[in-house]
Amino acid sequence: MVLEKQFGEADARAALPHLKFDDNKFTRGMCELIVGGPEFPGAGVLASLAANSLAAGYVTTYTWKDAARAIRAKQPSIVVRKPKEFLTRDHTAAPGKPKAVVIGCGLSPDDEAAELVLAALQVEVPLVMDGGALAFMNRADVKEALVTRAKNKFPTVLTPHAGEAARLLKAEAERCAEQESLFDTSDPSWQWVHERGEQYAAADPKADPAQAAALIANAYGAVCVLKGPDTYISVPGFVQESDEHTVLVVTEGTPALAKAGTGDVLAGTIGSFVASGMALEAACSLGVFLHARAGRLAGEALGELCVTAERVLHYIPKAVCSLA
Ligand SMILES: NC(=O)C1=CN([C@@H]2O[C@H](COP(=O)(O)OP(=O)(O)OC[C@H]3O[C@@H](n4cnc5c(N)ncnc54)[C@H](O)[C@@H]3O)[C@@H](O)[C@H]2O)[C@@H](O)CC1
Ligand SMILES: Nc1ncnc2c1ncn2[C@@H]1O[C@H](COP(=O)(O)OP(=O)(O)O)[C@@H](O)[C@H]1O
Structure with missing residues (x-):
């Protein structure tokens, strides 16, 4: 049974890290x-600026020409490197060892992005996967890398919207159907895999987002941040209906946030708190809450029709101050 627990202002205040x-x-x-x-440089700018506006002390962005130029012009404090450098760099050496990696905002589903996603999955630090990175989740090598990360206790966060969540659930249902064919129908394993496949095929991120978030978290061994009018945060652990599993829900959001690019701001926000060393569930919930509060404050100040992702970014410091 999936239970919902509100993550509200008092929780956000208690979670906020102090220097x-x-x-x-x-x-x-x-x-x-x-x-x-190259197709979506703006998403990279928004995510990088959000990460640099919060808890992390040092932000390095691996990106392509257009985003590189824009990030350097907007916030020169961000170190910008070429994507290929991520593949060759030693991510284990202090003092520049990352404490979090964010991948996907504005990546297209091509071979170059696939190589970077697989490389990021090998880095033994918390990984936030958003946008374009989620398009690779039906690949066997990506799923295998996620399972290995979970086994080795290297945490991963997935931040799907309802459309991406539906695709993640479908991919898992298809994997179950493949596995099922390996067993004889009289084998108890067949029954178990078959029922699991049906559960994933029937899950609906819009009708029951808490259940969908819990199922995705379990399938991918990752924290799932299922974005929407309310946003649901689930850690892995919900395997079957008899499990009592709690999913956090943030209801601070506003439809003013329904605007291209706000999800990229959220990915950077979460990445920044993860990099600061916070526990994953707390970092995600606090990030979601502050992002929603920033959208709300921007809506109150500017009118809800006039909120843009850039303005959400602008209101993040005010959202932080509202918790003081
Ligand atoms: N300025 C920019 O550069 C922007 C780049 N973006 C990036 O562009 C890439 C592609 O994103 P797009 O915005 O083109 O499209 P999405 O990948 O978000 O959407 C693809 C499909 O998913 C479905 N979908 C989207 N939102 C949904 C929802 N809330 N509920 C149900 N179904 C939903 C729709 O069928 C849509 O056609 C991502 O990597 C993203 O990070 C976007 O964030 C928008 C802004
Ligand atoms: N109606 C709504 N009410 C509250 N928040 C919303 C609403 N619609 C979208 N959002 C929020 O806006 C963000 C949109 O993210 P996403 O769909 O990934 O957009 P993008 O890919 O364009 O950045 C999410 O944080 C989501 O929770």
């Missing part, structure tokens, strides 16, 4: 992003 007197840019956490492909 230590002797913190430096490295102790505050390095957040690396692989975002902003």
Whole structure:
């Protein structure tokens, strides 16, 4: 049974990290992003600026020409490198070892992005997968890498909207159908896999988002942040109906957030808190809450029709101050 628990203002206030007197840019956490492909440079700019506006002490973005130029012009404090450098760089060496990697905002489903996604999955730090990175989840090598990460306790976060969530559920239902064919129907394993496949095929992210988030989290061994009018955050652990599993829900959102690019801002926001060393579920919930609060504050100040992803970004510091 999936239970819902509200993550509200008091929870966000309690979760908000505070700086230590002797913190430096490295102790505050390095957040690396692989975002902003040639087709969608804007998404990379929004995610990078959001990550740099919050808890992480150091932001490095691996991106292509157009996004690189825009990020350098908007926030020169962000270090910008070429995507290929992510493949060759040593991600284990201090002091520049990342504490979180964000991948996917504005990536297209091509071979170059696939190579980067597979490389990011190998890096032994928390990984946030958004947008274009979620398009690779039906690949066997990506699924295998996710399972290995989960086994080795390297956490992953997936941030689907309802459309992406439906595709993640469908991919898992198809995997179950394939597995099912390996067993004889009289084998108890056949029954187990068959029922699991039916459960995934029937799940509906819009009709029952809490259940959908819990199923996705379990299938991919990752924290699932299922975005929508309300946003649901589930850790893995919900395997069958008899499990009592709690999913957090943030209801602070506003339809003013229904605008291209706001999801990219959220991915950077979550990445920044993850990089600061927060526990994953808390980092995701706090990120979702502050993003929603920023949208709300922007709507109150500017009119809800006039909120853009850039304006959500602008209101994030005010959202943080509203918790003080
Ligand atoms: N300025 C930019 O550069 C922007 C780039 N973006 C990036 O562009 C890439 C592609 O994103 P697009 O925005 O083109 O499309 P999406 O990948 O978000 O949407 C693809 C399909 O999913 C479905 N869908 C989308 N939102 C849904 C919802 N809330 N509920 C149900 N179904 C839904 C629709 O059928 C849609 O055709 C992503 O990597 C994204 O990060 C977007 O974030 C928009 C802004
Ligand atoms: N009607 C709504 N009410 C509240 N929040 C919404 C609504 N529609 C979208 N959002 C929020 O806006 C963001 C949209 O993200 P996403 O769909 O990934 O957009 P994009 O890919 O364009 O960045 C999510 O954080 C989602 O929760």
